[in-house]
Amino acid sequence: MTLRSRILDLLEQEDLNFLLTNRIPRRLLTQFMGWFSQIEQPLVRDISIGLWRFFSNLDLRDARNTQFRSMHDCFTRQLKDGARPVDRSADILVSPCDAIVGATGTIAGTDLYQVKGFPYTLEELLCDPNLVEAHRDGRYVTLRLTSSMYHRFHAPHDCRVDQVTYISGDTWNVNPIALRRVEKLFCKNERALLRTKLTATGDSVTLVLVAAVLVASIRLHFLVSLKHRGPNLIGCNAPFGKGEEMGWFQHGSTVIVLAPRRFSLCDNVREGAIIRVGQPLMQLP
Numbered sequence: 203m204t205l206r207s208r209i210l211d212l213l214e215q216e217d218l219n220f221l222l223t224n225r226i227p228r229r230l231l232t233q234f235m236g237w238f239s240q241i242e243q244p245l246v247r248d249i250s251i252g253l254w255r256f257f258s259n260l261d262l263r264d265a266r267n268t269q270f271r272s273m274h275d276c277f278t279r280q281l282k283d284g285a286r287p288v289d290r291s292a293d294i295l296v297s298p299c300d301a302i303v304g305a306t307g308t309i310a311g312t313d314l315y316q317v318k319g320f321p322y323t324l325e326e327l328l329c330d331p332n333l334v335e336a337h338r339d340g341r342y343v344t345l346r347l348t349s350s351m352y353h354r355f356h357a358p359h360d361c362r363v364d365q366v367t368y369i370s371g372d373t374w375n376v377n378p379i380a381l382r383r384v385e386k387l388f389c390k391n392e393r394a395l396l397r398t399k400l401t402a403t404g405d406s407v408t409l410v411l412v413a414a415v416l417v418a419s420i421r422l423h424f425l426v427s428l429k430h431r432g433p434n435l436i437g438c439n440a441p442f443g444k445g446e447e448m449g450w451f452q453h454g455s456t457v458i459v460l461a462p463r464r465f466s467l468c469d470n471v472r473e474g475a476i477i478r479v480g481q482p483l484m485q486l487p
Contacts, residue, residue: 238250238273239272239274239277239452240272240273240274241272241273242271242272247270247271247272250273251270251273254273254349254350258348261350262276262279264281264352265279265280265281265282266279266280266282266283267279267280274452277353277452278354278450278452279352280354281354286300286352286356286445286479287480288356288444288445288479288480289480289481289482290444291482292402293486294468294482294483294485294486295358295359295459295461295465295485295486296356296358296359296445296479296480297345297478297479297482297483298345298355298356298357298358298409298448298457298459298479299345299347299351299352299354299355299356299457299479300351300352300476300477300478300479301345301346301351301456301476301477302346302348302476302477303343303345303474303475303476303477304317304344304345304378304381304456305318305342305344306341306342306343306344306467306471306472306473307341307342308339308340308341308342308463309324309337309338309339309340309341309342309460309463310339311339312324312325312338314342316344316381316386316387317378317381317382320381320382320385322385322389323389324338324460327388327389327410327458328367328395328408328410329367329369330367330395330433333367333395333408336397336406336408337408337460337461337462340460340462340463340465341460341461341465341466341467341484342458342459342461343458343459343467343471343483343484344456344457344458345456345457345458345477346376346377346455346456347451347455347457352479353450354447354449354451354479355409355447355448355449355450355479356445356446356447356480357398357444357445357446357448358407358483359400359401359407360400360401360402360443361398361399361400361401361441361444362398362399362439362440362442363397363398363424363438363440363442364397364437364438364439365395365396365397365435365436365437365438366395366396366422366425366438367394367395367397367434367435367436368394368395368433368434368436369393369394369395369433369434370392371391371393371413372390372392373391373392373413373414375414376388376391376414376455376456388410388412388456388458391412391413392412392413392420393411393413394411394422395408395410396408396409396448398442401441403486405461405462405486409448409457409458409459409460410457410458410459410460411451411455412455412457412458413455414455414456419451419452420450420451420452421450421451421452422449423447423448423449424438424440425438445479459483459484461484464487465485465487466484467483467484467485468482468483468484468485471483471484
């Protein structure tokens, strides 16, 4: 067994992992990492990215650039043209991000799950009665981005973003260990809700962008900034083509996709599966 595998096995022990990633000054450490990751000094950059590679499965072969100014520049990297083919079928809603599929299914009234046995409600997640009603009894898919994944998110279909709701909050880790221990975690963390209307059908599809420890920073191409207070409703009128980039996370996190009940999950969408930007997520009737 290599030194790397020994260290990774140790860090994957549930109690230790939860202690190291949650029982820490989460907000302070997140702010520090936001500053540290943008240091452009070559030695700091190279050591930081080297350690990141050591502790994760970072793969940069599909990155547009392989030379980075800082660790932050690597985190928010763009991809080569054609690296993520987009399913252009009119009846397919595609994944907005690279991710591991988490809890999925039908929303029971307003109840859904972060993991089995840990329910939460649309009211707690969305803090908006109109959005709650739009997604009552609907479908949902939880998409978890790991630290080594591509961190940008894209439009799941031709659509228009007509409202963004920013909700300030905590920065709990969103890995499976934390999801099994922290009730209603997604409802506690900082998040941005992107309400979209599909161009062809007018259906409401909402992307819930959940920040996490070392992240807590969501960037949208069509808004200059998100205020650190919430709920903060921001009206907008931002059209997107299917697969077009909408913004990015600073590290890794979670996207919850909410859609109408008449949509169905695609066969490849099952818990634990890896999905890429542009691959089928849900099917329109």
